[in-house]
Amino acid sequence: LPGTKLLLPKCDKKSLLTIRTECQSCSLNLGINCPDGYTKVTNGSMGVRDCRYAFDIRKYSLYLPGCRHICRKDHVQPQCCPGHWGPNCMECPGGARSPCSGRGSCAEGMEGNGRCSCQDGFGGTACEACAHDNLFGPNCSAVCSCVHGVCNSGIDGDGSCECYSAYTGSHCDQPIPECADLLCPENSRCSPSSQDETKLECKCLPNYQGDGHYCKPINPCLQAVCHPHARCTYLGPNRHSCTCQEGYHGDGQVCLPVDHCQTNYGNCSTESTVCIYDGPGQSHCECKEHYHNYMPGVGCSMADVCESKNPCHRNANCSTIAPGQPKCTCQKGYVGDGSTCYGNIMEQLRELNTEPKGKWQGRLTSFISLLDKTYAWPLTNLGPFTVLLPTDKGLKGFNVKDLLVDKKAAQYFVKLHIIAGQMSTERMNNTDTFYTLTGKSGEIFNGDKDNQIKLKLSGGKKKVKIIQGDIVASNGLLHILDRAMDQMAPTFESNTEQTIMTMLQLKYSKFRSLLEETNVGRVLEEDGAGTPYTIFVPSNEALDNMKDGTLDYLLSPEVWYSTYSDGIVSALLPQPMPIQTFCKLEMFMYHHLPSSNRGRHH
DSSP states (O other), rough: TTTTTTOOBBEEEEEEEEEEEOOBBBHHHHTOOOOOOOTTTTTTTTOEEEEEEEEETEEEEEEEEEEOOOEEEEEOOOOOTTEETTTTTTETOOOOOSGGGGGGEOOBBBOOOOOOEOOTTEETTTTESSSTEEEESSTEEEOOOOSSSSEEEEEOOOEEEEEEETTSSSTOEEGGGGGGOOOTTEEEEEEEOSTTTSSSEEEOOOTEESSSEEEEEGGGGGGGHHHHHHHEEEEEEEEEEEEOTTTTTSSSSSSOOOHHHHHGGGGTTTTTTEEEEETTEEEEEETTTTTEEEEETEEEEEOOOOHHHOSSTEEEEEEETTTTTEEEEEEEEEEESSSEEEHHHHHHHHHHHTTOOOOTTTSSHHHEEEEEEETTTHHHHHEEEEEEEEGGGGTTTTHHHHTTSSHHHHHHHTTTTTEOOOHHHHTTTTTEEBBBTTEEEEEEOOOOOOOOOOEEEEEEOOOEEEEEEEEEEETTEEEESSSSOOOOOOOSOOTTTOOOOHHTTTTTTTHHHHHHTTHHHHHHHHHHHGGGOOOOOHHHHHHHOTTHHHHHTTTTTHHHHHIIIIIIIEEESSSSSHHHHHHHOOOOOOSSSOOOOTTTTO
């Protein structure tokens, strides 16, 4: 119907498209969605661990193992059925069941123009006629042989001849001398009688009709010789031409409606408009969905989804990258897919504690205040970290004000609740040990009947339970605990007034003796507290567990120099190295080595 887009049969080709989302931290990837129209194949999981992502910390970039999701969707590639052509898939001349009347090939398909390429001998818009007037028969392969007459030609013709006056025979090549005595009227001819061939009579000339005495020219236009949408023009006796009406095209025998949308898209912009068929030879342009403000010759402007309905998170920037397709990008300092953006650990903690009607509203205040006073800067600017966060109820028995009287002790207590790197609950379910920022290790219990993960510091008394895990922040993870970890004293107290050699006197006396034997102790004593070093100190137990004779061998004159230069001194770093440096590498180097029989070397 005019004013509507033609919807004719299509044979669209279906295929399955597969893409992967951008690589993210595995814990963050759990909430990442696939683009619109795609289905997440890895739904309910953190995705596939087959990539690395960049984690930026101030001036540094680390490439850490990450996850991404597999997304799929059914893709439909528009295609015309056989025998159809153009964007609207109109029928080929001659009809879709027999394109080009079965006597040629149609330029079909969405990119085709619907024209017929006829076989030898055939012609016409739909290959419905013989290519030349002197051909006849169903294959248009026979040639007329009328010498002095008119041939019954064409696909339906049999090649018979209708002779001119005074000629006879199957080829009209035999003269009739007796016709000289028979005076026939105008437009008639002398011919053997139809009833008795031995007699002559007057018959109408070819292309005329009558009784032989009165003959008038045949007018084909008085019959339906042209297409219903064609005009017939009389050109003389039994001669005519068929011309398709305005809005149609063809040879007059076959006339097809002109659809500008099929050829040059009606001069509409293919990017922003659709061409609407209004009838033969008529069409107009309309804006596609998600476009507006049509201008002739230019097209339509893409509507800004971000202005009408911004789907992005409040901490994300919105931009329209395709019709109806916004792109949400988390602002600097935030991570996520744009629909959800996560701030740093301190921001996430405050948001959890203040979210109206949120599960943790007002229930995390005490530990947040401890972090604010002791470790807020690293949790805001560095990472990644995993924070074990006790609720206010879980801090029962601890007085925050009393803890903050000794800021170093408070900071140590806080570090007992922080793990370097991202340690998700999934990872905890696959290991039995964790290490806090203090260097203190802990045990993981995940086989209890309640199916909840429990943690306990080595040497501690109580197990604490993770009551909500894997809360994502831009620089780490949060696990909420039902209780605080045990308050424990540092293994090695800091003292800025003493040298390294002085501090090693008691618990690490054997390593101190080793340093003195190799003269490294003298270097440390001479440089004093003014020259900073980072030193990895094996405990007395670690040295006791060395194989018999190993220490004596290391102190022998033969190997003393190489031990001094390559072994012990290599454990001294000629600069202070804060714990945050190790966090960037997602590992932690402890200030004393575990015993050698447990196989850890730092």
